[in-house]
Amino acid sequence: MKEKKKKINRRKFIGYSGLITGGVLASSIAPSLGGILMASRKPKNDGPWYGIGIDIEKCIGCGNCAKTCKIENDVPKEPFFFRNWVEQYTLKKDGSMLIEAPNGGIDGFKQTEADENILKTFFVPKMCNHCAKSPCTQVCPVGATFESPEGIALIDEKYCIGCGYCIQACPYGCRYLHPDTDVADKCTLCYHRIKKGMNPACMDTCPTGARISGDLNDPESDLNKFLNTKNVQVLKPQMNTGSKLFYNALNREVK
Amino acid sequence: MDPRFEHLYEALTKVDGFIYPNEIDLAWSVLIVLYPYITGLVAGAFILASLERVFKVKALKPTYAIALLTSFSFLLVATMPLIFHLGKPLRFFEILTTPHLTSAMAVFGFVYLWYLMVVLLLEIWFDYRHDLVIWSNQGRGMKKWIYKILTLGIKDISTEALSWDQKLGYAVTIIGIPSAFLLHGYVGFIFGSIKANPWWSTTLMPVIFLFSAMVSGIALVMVIFMLVNYIRKEKIDMKCLDTIGKFLLYAIIIDFALEALDQVHRFYVADESFDTIYLLMSGKLYITLIGMQIIVGTVIPLIVLGFMQFYKPKVKIRQWLYFITGILVLVGIFFMRWNVVIGGQLFSKSFNGFTSFKLDLIGAEGFLGAAIWMIVPFLILAFLLWLLPPWKKISEHF
Numbered sequence: 293m294k295e296k297k298k299k300i301n302r303r304k305f306i307g308y309s310g311l312i313t314g315g316v317l318a319s320s321i322a323p324s325l326g327g328i329l330m331a332s333r334k335p336k337n338d339g340p341w342y343g344i345g346i347d348i349e350k351c352i353g354c355g356n357c358a359k360t361c362k363i364e365n366d367v368p369k370e371p372f373f374f375r376n377w378v379e380q381y382t383l384k385k386d387g388s389m390l391i392e393a394p395n396g397g398i399d400g401f402k403q404t405e406a407d408e409n410i411l412k413t414f415f416v417p418k419m420c421n422h423c424a425k426s427p428c429t430q431v432c433p434v435g436a437t438f439e440s441p442e443g444i445a446l447i448d449e450k451y452c453i454g455c456g457y458c459i460q461a462c463p464y465g466c467r468y469l470h471p472d473t474d475v476a477d478k479c480t481l482c483y484h485r486i487k488k489g490m491n492p493a494c495m496d497t498c499p500t501g502a503r504i505s506g507d508l509n510d511p512e513s514d515l516n517k518f519l520n521t522k523n524v525q526v527l528k529p530q531m532n533t534g535s536k537l538f539y540n541a542l543n544r545e546v547k
Numbered sequence: 548m549d550p551r552f553e554h555l556y557e558a559l560t561k562v563d564g565f566i567y568p569n570e571i572d573l574a575w576s577v578l579i580v581l582y583p584y585i586t587g588l589v590a591g592a593f594i595l596a597s598l599e600r601v602f603k604v605k606a607l608k609p610t611y612a613i614a615l616l617t618s619f620s621f622l623l624v625a626t627m628p629l630i631f632h633l634g635k636p637l638r639f640f641e642i643l644t645t646p647h648l649t650s651a652m653a654v655f656g657f658v659y660l661w662y663l664m665v666v667l668l669l670e671i672w673f674d675y676r677h678d679l680v681i682w683s684n685q686g687r688g689m690k691k692w693i694y695k696i697l698t699l700g701i702k703d704i705s706t707e708a709l710s711w712d713q714k715l716g717y718a719v720t721i722i723g724i725p726s727a728f729l730l731h732g733y734v735g736f737i738f739g740s741i742k743a744n745p746w747w748s749t750t751l752m753p754v755i756f757l758f759s760a761m762v763s764g765i766a767l768v769m770v771i772f773m774l775v776n777y778i779r780k781e782k783i784d785m786k787c788l789d790t791i792g793k794f795l796l797y798a799i800i801i802d803f804a805l806e807a808l809d810q811v812h813r814f815y816v817a818d819e820s821f822d823t824i825y826l827l828m829s830g831k832l833y834i835t836l837i838g839m840q841i842i843v844g845t846v847i848p849l850i851v852l853g854f855m856q857f858y859k860p861k862v863k864i865r866q867w868l869y870f871i872t873g874i875l876v877l878v879g880i881f882f883m884r885w886n887v888v889i890g891g892q893l894f895s896k897s898f899n900g901f902t903s904f905k906l907d908l909i910g911a912e913g914f915l916g917a918a919i920w921m922i923v924p925f926l927i928l929a930f931l932l933w934l935l936p937p938w939k940k941i942s943e944h945f
Contacts, residue, residue, distance in 0.1 A: 327648035372555045374568045391565035391899055418567070427743060433655075434638075435647035453641055454634015456574035457652050463743035465567025465896055469574060471551055474634030531742060547897045 335424040335534055341443045342481060343508040343536035345518040346417055348543075350502035353378055353415035355397035357494035357503065362398070364482065364493035371395040373468045375479040376419035376494055381545060383411045389545045416539070416546050417503065419494070420445060420466040420479035421527065424534030428458035428467060428478075437476065443508075443536065444483055449475045463531050481505060508536065554905065564900025571902050573892045576912040577885075578628035581920055583734050583756060584763070584884045585625045588924075590731035591764015591798075592618035593667070593723060598794060600720045606790040612674065612937030613775060614768045619667045620928035626659060628920050631911050651737045662730050666723040672697075673716035675935055677942035680704050693934065709942065731760040738887060745820035746827070746891040751809050758802040763880035765795045770873040773866065775932065785862055789855075792869055795876065796852040803845050823898040831901060832890045835882045844879010848872045 358377050361367060367375050371394075378397030382390040382405050390405055403413070426445045429437050436452035439445055452475035459467045459476060470477040482492035486505070490496070495503045506515030518524070522540040528547060529535075539546075548556065558571050596614035599607040630639045646653035680702050683694035732753035738744075739752025749755075769791045776783045813824065828836055851872050859865060894901050907913035 324648045327650070327653075330649040370549070370552050370555070371559065371568065372552065372571045377568050379565075391897075393565070393568055396568045427741075430649045431651065431741070432647050433650040433652035434641040434645055436641075451638070451641065452635065453638040455632075455652065456634070457650070457737075459569075459574040460892075461741055461743055463896055465569045468569040468572070469634055476634075547899070 330430050331425045331427070331532070333425075335443075337424065337443060337509065339441060339509070340507045341509045341536075342422065342486070342505060343443075343515055343538065344419070344422065344481070344503065344505045345515050345522075345524070345538050345540070347502045347518070347522070347540040348414055348416055349541045350500045351378070351415040351417055352500055352502075353380055353397060353401045354499060355400050356497045356499065357417055357419075358396045359398045360493045360497040361479070364485075365480070367477070368471055370471075373470070373477070375466075375477070376417065379416045379418060379546075380413065381416060381543065382413045383545075384409050385411050391545075414541075414543065416542075417494075418464065418466070419537065420481070421464055421533065421535035421537040422479075422481060424536060425532070427461040427463065427531075427533055431457045431461040433457060440483065442486075444481050445478065446480055446483060447476055447478060449473055449477070452476050463528050463533065554907070557905070558903050561903040562900060563903075564895070565897060566895035566900045566902050567897055570892075570895050573889070573902070573904055575888055575892060576632065576904075577889075577906055577914070577917045578632040578912055578920070580881070580884045580888045581628040581917055582625070583731075583738075583888070584881055585621050585628070585920070585924070586734050587731055587756065587760030587763050587880065587884070588767050589618050589622045589625060589662075589764070590727040590757070590760040591762065591766075592621070592768050593727045593764070594761050595765050595768050595791070595794070597720050597724050597727075600717065601724065604790060604794075606786050607794075609784050609787045609937075610768055610772050610791065612935075612940065613772055613932075614764075615667065615671050615674065616931045616935065616937070617768055617771055617928055618764070619671060620931060621924045622659075622663055622667060623927055624920055624924045627923075628917070629655075631916070631920075651733075651740045655733070655737070658730055658733055662726050666719060666726045670716055670719045670723060671935075672699075673712045673719065674942075675940070676701065676712050677704055677709055678935075678940050681941055682939075690934075712942075728757060732757045738891070743896055744891050745818065746824060746894070747887065749809055749812075751805060755802070755805050755809060758798060758805055759880055759883055761798040762795065762802050762876060765791060765798055766873040766876035766880075769795065769869060770877065771928070773870050773873075779938070781938075783866060785865070788866070788869055789859070792852055792855060792872075795872075796849070796856065799845060799849055799852070799876070803849065820898055823894050827890060827894050827901070831893050831903075832886055836886045836890070839882035840879050840886055843875050844882060848876050848879070 355378055358374065361376050362369060365375055367373055374396045377393055379391055379393045380397070380401045382403065384390060384405060386409070392401070392404065394401070397415070401415070403410070422443060422445050424443060426439065429439055429445055433455060434451060434453055436448045437445065437458050438448070454469060454475045456469055456476070459469065467476050467478045469475070482490070482494075485492060492505055495505055504514050504518055506513035508515060510516065518540070519538055524538040524540055525542040526535040526538060527542075555571055562571065592614045595607065596611050596618065598604045599611045630636050633639055642653060643656040646656070648654070676698065679694050679698045681704070683691055683698055686694060735753035735756030738747040739749055741747045769788070772791070773783060773788070813821065851868055855865065855868065860868070889904055892902070893904060909915055
């Protein structure tokens with residue numbers, strides 16, 4: 293009888309040890325599975341939380357923003373690499389929409405359609421949406437892309453491995469592989485400037501004040517005034533990326 | 548003009564409609580086509596081996612060791628196209644040292660190492676241990692020493708030790724099946740989880756990748772099995788070949804059904820991306836999708852293999868039919884990967900236009916650069932078949 297009891301105890305001991313080891317292993321792996329929930333959680337935003345407002349009604353398509361950005365941020369001058377750019381939309385009388393962005397609008401725009409065929413035309417400046425749940429940050433396999441405490445999506449170019457996964461993940465086409473550094477590159481909202489209290493270069497250079505950026509958590513900020521007084525919309529809202537780039541007078545054709 | 552950008556200027560003239568300006572250059576090229584292709588061959592070949600060992604399909608026995616060695620040879624190369632495509636290849640280790648766990652790509656290194664170290668190496672070792680001990684006593688020169696090293700100094704070939712080899716090898720195979728599913732299903736998830744890209748973003752992607760992996764892996768082992776027999780001037784075990792053909796047919800049916808479901812869903816739902824995707828399928832991808840993937844890689848093999856379930860032609864003809872079908876399937880699955888990876892980058896995420904892709908001949912991302920990574924696994928396999936010839940094996944698992 294005694295012998296039997298001992299056996300069960302040993303068996304139990306092994307069982308419990310297995311359970312504990314398994315438990316420790318499982319609980320050490322479990323937190324990493326939280327990574328799955330990145331996009332389904334509410335983003336944290338205490339403190340300054342930067343967003344951008346673009347007023348399409350004010351944009352004249354001069355392309356200064358795109359040109360200035362290339363100079364300010366050493367973006368390659370070839371027409372395949374842009375941190376920001378301008379698109380020209382021409383709604384024709386036959387109902388079709390012509391979209392163009394030659395050299396990202398840097399050299400300005402020429403209307404290629406005859407006047408009598410045009411119903412209306414407008415410009416849409418594009419740049420990084422600095423999403424609160426940015427897909428690019430989500431997919432970076434090494435964490436070289438990250439969000440700053442102010443909610444700005446940045447890249448550590450000394451850490452990026454240049455896999456290009458973020459370029460695939462951005463729904464807005466805002467990233468490219470830099471041909472000189474061989475790592476991903478994108479708009480930083482001129483982080484080097486805003487940390488000194490200055491505006492991003494593209495905003496300072498805009499002659500009509502069509503672009504503003506500011507703290508979404510500051511009720512008095514110009515950005516919040518813009519958001520409160522205009523009917524704003526984000527690009528591709530169905531993507532649920534938490535985009536913080538808000539457009540006034542966004543046409544449904546703009547994607 | 549900077550020669551680095553010549554192809555981009557050329558692509559600029561071929562842009563169709565409107566694309567975002569950063570979209571002219573494809574971030575992922577032919578090397579990333581090879582990545583899921585090679586990984587799929589690994590997983591598929593392994594699953595064929597486990598059909599024999601775990602699911603007791605004994606007719607497949609002559610292919611067991613060949614399938615394992617094939618899987619291993621391709622696995623050794625699987626990461627190379629990935630590393631060579633990186634902008635900064637020397638930083639690849641960061642994925643292992645500081646994985647960013649919200650990324651689907653981050654754990655690939657671990658899944659890969661698990662598969663390499665825990666599954667394939669162990670299974671091959673347990674399967675060959677008895678033979679290694681015997682060969683290390685028989686051979687001479689270098690080869691003898693290689694065998695000695697490979698035994699890891701464990702020379703016990705008592706019945707009890709051998710039965711442990713059996714048990715452990717079996718256990719590893721059982722772990723290996725979900726691992727193979729994980730390895731390739733996971734590769735599918737890397738694409739399927741990109742919500743920005745409607746051509747990739749489908750829940751079915753991991754499952755489709757998995758079954759297409761089985762299709763390609765089984766076809767590869769079938770072709771290699773025939774080649775090995777041909778080179779050794781041995782008669783091909785037709786019962787075995789017919790059984791592989793049967794399982795290949797099953798795998799193609801499931802794979803085809805899944806992909807058809809995906810497309811039917813796409814056409815029926817017809818979301819905002821549909822018009823663009825339809826233009827993609829009927830335009831830029833017409834030859835590679837409809838021609839190569841569907842007709843050459845799926846429909847013809849389905850007809851041939853299906854036909855042979857009812858009527859078995861003469862051995863010689865049957866062998867040729869199997870061989871050609873195997874090659875067609877391998878070509879078809881390659882183009883399936885091509886259509887996913889390249890096709891997914893040809894249309895603009897604005898859904899308003901298309902860019903173009905031209906495969907260069909030379910360069911790391913060119914045709915020849917990519918061809919190297921398809922040839923190397925065969926060289927590794929040839930070496931392994933010389934070192935560990937399955938036909939000289941004494942031990943057999945049951």
